[in-house]
Amino acid sequence: MPSLRIHPHAGVRYALLLLGWLSVVLGVIGIFLPMLPTTPFLLLAAACFMRSSARFYNWLVQHSRLGPWIHDYLDGRGIPRRAKVYAISLMWASIALSCYLVPLIWARAFMLMSAILVTLYILRQKNLPQRTSPQ
Template sequence: MQGKRIGLLILGWLSLITGIIGIFLPLLPTTPLVLLAAWCFSKSSERFHHWLMNHKHFGPMIHDWQSGKGIPRKARNRAIILMWIGMGISMILIGRLWAAISLICIGLAVCTYLLRLPVRPEKPDDTSI
């Protein structure tokens, strides 16, 4: 059981670090990685889970997700636009029809998911990614 706890702790930290990098690199998704880190910490470390849930920047994102309030419209639209830009660049660089079709299918599935999420009103100080 200790091995599972350590594995989840490592996965939580890797997800959080990658999510933080995603703040600065537009092709890395921040929110899903932070949510994964919160889940991993909830199963492995009460201390780190509490810290993340009360974090100034990441805490509200996790609370909004868990309460079902949704995401800000601006953040959702930005995620969709950046996703399609990144996939378009990948399709051009790879240059394979099967890869382009796969990316389009994945993009449509993710787009459908994002468009079906509840949208919460923007807060004046909302800087969600």
Template sequence: MPETERSAAHPAVRAGWLALGLINVALGIIGAVLPLMPTTIFLIMAAACFARSSPRLEAWLLGHPRFGPTLRAWREQGAIPRRAKIAACTGITLGYAAFVLGARPHWPLAALVAAAMMACAAYILTRPAPASPD
């Protein structure tokens, strides 16, 4: 976002984006610790929120040694690293298994959830891998 647009935003709007960014960072941290909860998607959303509220926090997140390269690859190329694709699809599979075993849904609900999760996995798998740095 251009600096003129960022500075023209109402302070309450910027505070709202900042709060959403901080909530997403908190959810990302929880996801880094808890199995089956995603991390990267929350950090992608946090970076987008910080782009509208705090250039300093946006730069911190994009420069983070662990998460920064993945976030930059997504932002610049729409790319997902191979390891992240494997982790995401494994998490989707384990999440679906936990859902089926724990909730014991009737087949129409199980099929609907399976279709939604397969659509998410297909989206992830069809993203390009990041271009290797030259």
């Protein structure tokens, strides 16, 4: 498991906690709604909790129902192909909408470069065989 790096600034920790819990809620909803991905939201929650709260990070990764969704990635075994497709698709849809709404060319360039780099990172991760539920 990765080492925790709690952020020193309280305001950042609270923002990360809020984003982490929002991601947990969306991840849980994604278990029941096939159009909403579960794994990317739980990975985001784990990353947020890793920098804001050791207690909530440990709760998430040790949770009997939610932990197995992210253990493969955290242990270095990879990401299910379906999760990759969902994550990349949602990211590019949100970037496209953001680029449409934001008229600043430098902001668009930054968003597009970020999306390209995140896409490359996700695609370079190992693929896991598809499964319908965590083990």
